[in-house]
Amino acid sequence: MLKARLPAETPELPSVTPVWPGAELQEDEIWDLYGIKFDGHPFLRRILMWDGFNGHPMRKDWKEAFFEEEGKPFSSRWPEGHHAWAEDRVPWHGNVNYPDHFDPETWKEPVTFEAVQDEPGGNGNGRLHTQRIVVNMGPHHPSTHGVFRMVATLEGETIISLKPVMGYLHRNHEKIGERNTFIMNIPYTDRLDYLSSMSNNLGYVLAVEKLMGIKPPERAEYIRVIMAELTRVCSHLWSIGFLLNDLGAYFTPALYTIRERELILDLFEEASGARMLCNYMRFGGVTRDLPTGWLEKCNTVVFDRLPRAIDELERYLTNNEIILARCKGVGYLSAEDLVRYSVSGPMLRASGLQYDIRKVEPYSIYDRFDFEVPKFDGCDVYDRYRVRMFEVRQAVKIVQQALKQIPEGEIQTGKKAYQVRVPAGEAYARIEAPKGELGFYIVSDGKPNPYRYRVRAPSFINLNALEPMCIGYKIADSVIVLGAIDIVLGETDR
Amino acid sequence: MSNTEATITVEVPARWQDAVPGAVLSEDANSVVVAPESLVALCTYLRDHEGYDYLSNVTGVDYLNFKGRDASNRFEVVYHLYSTRGAVALLC
Structure with a gap:
């Protein structure tokens, strides 16, 4: 971890984009949210907010329109029985306040063009x-x-x-996360990549557990792995289905994959109470044990249903003439370039680089399972599809092993608490989420709210490679190149 | 800083100092504080000679009114480097 410290007045730093072009979007984001300038950046722009937005919202002295207090839980909105109106707190009143030198009449957006x-x-x-x-x-x-x-x-x-x-779905997740208490952020991570909420939960609780220095009990570890891998199956199936949508096979293949995903969502619902936004993991465990009969149902899905469903999909898709014609050789970017652009996840593994965080830096209990990391080296959309298919099989294999090994026992270390004590310090935890490397960087000052809560969102950072992957191809190909990156806008914009 | 397992005091190899003199200002818990003007030189060296080819995360932190901070070091930009040829995180 490198750190550069900068003064409060005119913070400026040389850009590292000449060394790693993958820093481009992240430096844009820091400029946008913190107002730190990067010299030598190729195209420094406000990437999440728009140019008419006054101020840099992640700064600690920036307060939003209906600011109440620094951190939750807020005190009563009914002091001594009288309701205090939120509108009375709006510091801007008119609520429209442009930065200096900004005129909405003459403004042109940064991505401007002559038609x-x-x-x-x-x-x-x-x-x-x-x-x-x-x-x-x-x-x-x-x-x-x-x-x-x-x-x-x-x-x-x-x-x-x-x-x-991008930025159309931006709600400043990280600022809201700093206002929340540590535990309030768990359901909030569900809203990042809303197709794989269990993985997001896992990444966040691992980061906070690193700071707290606790480990969950065995049974909870197994439950976490089962949930995270089922999420991978869901997310990849969804991505494959929608890649086919992008290719013009409108919703027929997608429904084949969604059908299998539904069965997994049923399992999630039974365990956590929700199908998509599961809010299931807790610091030092999971929120509740698996209900009676859950493991049997999961066995049926994982041993009987999914392997046959994947075979069926592969039979229809993998050698399909249209897929071959549209995907092979499209969106080529070599492994070296992908690494330079900070790309992670299935795209990296489709370029011959067997880089999977579950293998190279095993977290949780992934070192106990036998699974393979795919090695395809086409660097194109077709191999990105095949990597996902391969990973679905491997994820099923991991869940099968976990179901055989899962012990009885506790599901939570220590007592359940509404408020956790997180010692001061900082931690970065990263996991291999379905979309790529999902990282959480947490800075704690010992108070109930995180001082800094940063999400390293794979969908956002993988977009660094979108332009180099599209150049030279036809406009119709850009659609499937984007489809094969597999972005979820809840995570891209945060 | 607390004594959780996440906190490891970093020791920078002397060859870094030789390669890019004056780049490393101090060694902190979990991290290396870099002089802004030598940042690009140090990053180039780390990429080309130390194998840190993967820039995972770049982010900012605003340490306004934080213990031990003042206006001269209010902002911090944090870089998480890894190597795709192994698991090595930057010294931690």
Whole structure:
């Protein structure tokens, strides 16, 4: 861990993008939320907020419009029996306050473009007189899996450049997380990558447990692994189904995968009470034990149902002519470049690099299970699909082993508490979430609220590689390249 | 700083100092404090010679009115480096 300390007045730092181009989006984010300038950054812009937003919201002295108190739990809104109106607290009253030198009339967004421009050379391919056209995809476009925007410059149909624009779903998760108590953040992590809430829970509780210096009991460890791997199955199946949607096979293959996911969501519902936003893990354990009969149901799904379902999917999809034609060789980016762009997860493993945090830095009890890390080296959309398929099989294999080994016993270390004591210090924990490396960086000052709560969101950072993966391909390919990155906007925008 | 298992005092190898003189300002719990002007040089060295090829996380922290901090070091930018050829996190 490297740290650079900067003064309060005009904080500036040289950008590390020449060393690791993958720092681009994260440095944008720091500029946006903290107001720290990066010299030498290729395109420093407000990435999550818009330019008309006054201030840098992650600074501790920035207060939101309805600010009540520094940390929860808030005191009563009925002091001495009288209701205090939240509106009376709005510091801005009019609620519209632009930064200096900002005029909404003349403002142009940072990703600006001329809709049509003459190509500098004047003729494309040496034969035709061409013009460059800018095509804007999104924010409301079914291919973007949410509110995400791609601004692509085209020559003919070929992509010359492509800029991702995001932040439409931004709610400043990290600021709200600093206001919450430690335990209040567990359900809040569900809302990051809402398709894999169990993994998000796991990453967060591991980071806080690192600080607290506690470990969950055996049974809870096994339950966590089972839940995290079932989540991986869900997330990958969903991603495969929607990749097929992007390819034009509208919802028929997706429903085959969603059908299997439903069975797993049933299991989640029975154990945690919720299908998607599970809020299941706790510091030092899980919130409650598995209900009677759960393990038998899980056995049926994992031993009988899923392996056959995966076989069926593979039979229909893996050698499908249309998939081969559309996915093979598309979105190529070599392993070296992927590492430089800080890409993680299935995309990295589809480039021949067997980098899986469960293997290289085993957390929880992953060192006890026998599973393989896929090795495909096509670096293209097709291999990203195959890696996901492979990982679904391996995840099922891990759950099968865990179900055989799971012991009886306690599910919580110590007593359950509404308020936990987290000693001062800082910790970074990372897990191999379905989308890639999910990290939580927590700074505690010993108070009930985290001083800093940072989410290293794989969906956000993997987008660094979107432009280099799209350049030179057709505009129609950008849709499946994005689909194969597998982003969830709840996590991208936070 | 507390004495949890997450806290390990870092010792920077002397060759770092030789490679990029003056880059390492201090060795803190879990981390290395770097002089801003030598940041890029040190990062290049770490990537090319120490195997830290993967920049996992970059983030900021605002230590306003924090114990032991003043206006001269209010902000902090944190870099988490790893190697894809092994699990090595940066000295911790």
